[in-house]
Amino acid sequence: MNQRPTAGVPILRLGDVLVSGLLNELDDKSALAFTEELTETIATTGARGVLIDISRLELVDSFVARTLMDLSTTARLLGARVIVAGMRPPVAITLVELGIELAGVETALSAEQGMAALGWYRGASSQERPEP
């Protein structure tokens, strides 16, 4: 488990996937620290996927949005997919109105969906495939 206190954001390693969640609104400094820490962790662990849960955030400013976009590009260069999960409706509306589309960032409805997209299944039962 890699957990460094610098940005105040936990980064957990689950197999080849890194899981992180933003709990409070990040200021610019800790956003940068978070990017750096996560990038290094990806490089050292050789993670294949990164899940960032933002379901607790009520506000995403343009800098954090920018950070997420950069992070996703960086991670792709290192061979990892970034999925941003659980964005709240008001946040989505605000971002669209600001003209920020988070281009290139993959999104998922919830952390669970995001993990499934990264190839993580709790078991066969959690796949919930409907009858054709």
Add this chain to the structure above:
Amino acid sequence: MTSSDTAVRERVTQVLRANADDIADRWVQLQREQAVLGSDLTEGELHEEADALVAALSAALEGGGRPQSLVHTHEDLNRNVTDLSLRRARGGASPTLASLAVQALKQALLEAVRRVSHESDEILAAALLINQLLDAAGALSFEVYVEGREEIIRRQSRQLLEMSTPVVRLWRKVLAVPLIGTLDTARTQIVMENLLQAIQDDQALVAIIDITGVPTVDTAVAQHLMQTVKAVRLMGADCVISGIRPPIAQTIAQLGIDLSTILTRATLADALAAAIPLTDTPGPDGTDAR
């Protein structure tokens, strides 16, 4: 106020007090004659209304104030006239009827004055006073009537806006929004809020926006659609636009609007058929932009 004015005023008040019931009855009778009423007020309600208003009128006359403004300054009278007018506005009576109702009271009052007084000077003075008083009441009642109707219109358009953007569950993890009418900024906002909330509540993976009921698509409407699609994608769901009729497809092509990043289908049925496979495998295939 001169002494003769005061005298006339006392005289009219006296007449009002003494003949309150007669005047109220006569007024109701006049209203029924004019009416074929159309409104759903019963005779009992009319009587009640008339009694209250005549009482308020004599109370107002006994107090001070210029007769022209009594209807605004005397609280009880003001409320009675307002209520009377609002009742007619809500009951669907025509504006003519609403204003005639007050005019009929004038006639009833004048008749009562003529019964007790035989001096033409006195009758004239009383008539002037009654005119001043009730013309103001008529104006107020008309104003209130219009306001009442406008309130109804405002409420209806608000309801229409809310009702015209339902979010329906079409399939497991598939939502649909049938849009009807033009898509302006306010509508887009409401659609977006409703849709995103429903996506979160249902954990839906695909949202279908059906624009069969949207008469024209111009650049502004396309812009609004794109915004909604982007917001849906930010949430982690995908969006399909359906119901693009041939003329609209032509317009979109001619205007050079780029909808190539959005999955579009001709009918809601096609869109549903395209949406269901997307819900099978949550993740890479479902969330990628096309």
